[in-house]
Amino acid sequence: MIKTLEEHLKGIDNELAGLILKISELANIISSELPYRRGKADTKNVFGEVQLVIDKWADQFLIDEFKKSNLVKAVVSEEQPDIVKLNKDGIFNVTLDPLDGSSNIESNNLVGTIIGIYKKDLPCQGKHQIAAMYILYGPVTTLVYAAENGVHEFLYTSKGFVLREENIRIPEPGKLYGIGGLRKDWLPPFRKYIEGLEEDGYKLRYGGAFVGDFNQILHYGGIFAYPALATKPGGKLRLFAEANPMSFIAEKMGGASTNGSMSILEIKPESISQRVPIYIGNKGLVEKLEKTLI
Numbered sequence: 001m002i003k004t005l006e007e008h009l010k011g012i013d014n015e016l017a018g019l020i021l022k023i024s025e026l027a028n029i030i031s032s033e034l035p036y037r038r039g040k041a042d043t044k045n046v047f048g049e050v051q052l053v054i055d056k057w058a059d060q061f062l063i064d065e066f067k068k069s070n071l072v073k074a075v076v077s078e079e080q081p082d083i084v085k086l087n088k089d090g091i092f093n094v095t096l097d098p099l100d101g102s103s104n105i106e107s108n109n110l111v112g113t114i115i116g117i118y119k120k121d122l123p124c125q126g127k128h129q130i131a132a133m134y135i136l137y138g139p140v141t142t143l144v145y146a147a148e149n150g151v152h153e154f155l156y157t158s159k160g161f162v163l164r165e166e167n168i169r170i171p172e173p174g175k176l177y178g179i180g181g182l183r184k185d186w187l188p189p190f191r192k193y194i195e196g197l198e199e200d201g202y203k204l205r206y207g208g209a210f211v212g213d214f215n216q217i218l219h220y221g222g223i224f225a226y227p228a229l230a231t232k233p234g235g236k237l238r239l240f241a242e243a244n245p246m247s248f249i250a251e252k253m254g255g256a257s258t259n260g261s262m263s264i265l266e267i268k269p270e271s272i273s274q275r276v277p278i279y280i281g282n283k284g285l286v287e288k289l290e291k292t293l294i
């Protein structure tokens with residue numbers, strides 16, 4: 001029997017269900033705008049990255065819609081330098097990577113939207129998330145949400161988002177690895193660890209969008225990293241917009257995340273625009289790597 005996202009969400013808190021459903025509708029609109037909002041904007045974000053028209057549009061679109069919905073108190077977005085306060089009486093604080101994988105836009109490869117949901121005021125540790133989700137604009141648009149009731153995946157169809165798999169556990173043993181950054185800049189212990197995985201038959205799959213690369217780990221198991229690099233000791237990915245939501249999902253499905261010494265979800269933030277090295281995937285693989293890096 002087909003189960004829609006709306007039906008599935010009856011198992012969780014009503015207001016949180018409303019927010020997740022709202023985000024699913026907004027994500028479909030972002031997806032439908034991808035063919036039209038093309039090219040570069042002539043601005044940079046707080047990370048010094050050139051923004052695309054779609055990055056800026058999706059960011060403003062989500063913020064404007066959240067403001068209207070009254071559910072959201074404040075937003076931390078990859079595309080905004082400061083916390084954006086929306087509704088004093090809102091219930092949730094939301095983190096946004098409105099469009100992840102911008103460099104894949106030109107070549108029509110995977111992109112998506114990544115969301116973290118908190119009740120606690122931001123900035124705070126990622127472990128305070130009450131839910132996290134991503135929407136992958138792939139050959140089929142898919143949505144994964146994680147909340148107290150587990151991790152679940154939905155496919156977008158003519159009947160809306162319908163359940164594909166519920167209570168997802170990360171496959172054991174894992175099969176894949178995907179690593180960002182130039183290999184020549186990987187630190188020696190990390191390089192040795194990856195060479196070990198290659199010898200054990202792990203296959204390289206790297207697509208250049210965290211949302212797509214993480215989704216492969218969810219389906220096939222293994223490890224994804226955007227590691228500390230000789231040239232960028234803090235890595236590339238953003239703690240709030242990217243690392244925390246995916247780490248919440250990974251840990252909820254029995255996997256693990258680390259910055260090299262502790263779970264990503266335990267990091268005490270210093271700023272909302274902080275980057276972090278991230279290693280995420282099967283628990284055994286992440287724990288072994290952590291021991292190598294210390």
Ligand code: AHG
Pocket residue numbers: 049078097099100101102103180181208209210211226236
């Ligand atoms: P964004 O498009 O939100 O700026 O994120 C890009 C990130 C992430 O999606 C991906 O894992 C990584 O950057 C890719 O970086 P490289 O181009 O260095 O591979």
Ligand code: MN
Pocket residue numbers: 097099100101210242
């Ligand atoms: Mn991103």
Ligand code: MN
Pocket residue numbers: 055078097098099100101102
């Ligand atoms: Mn982005």
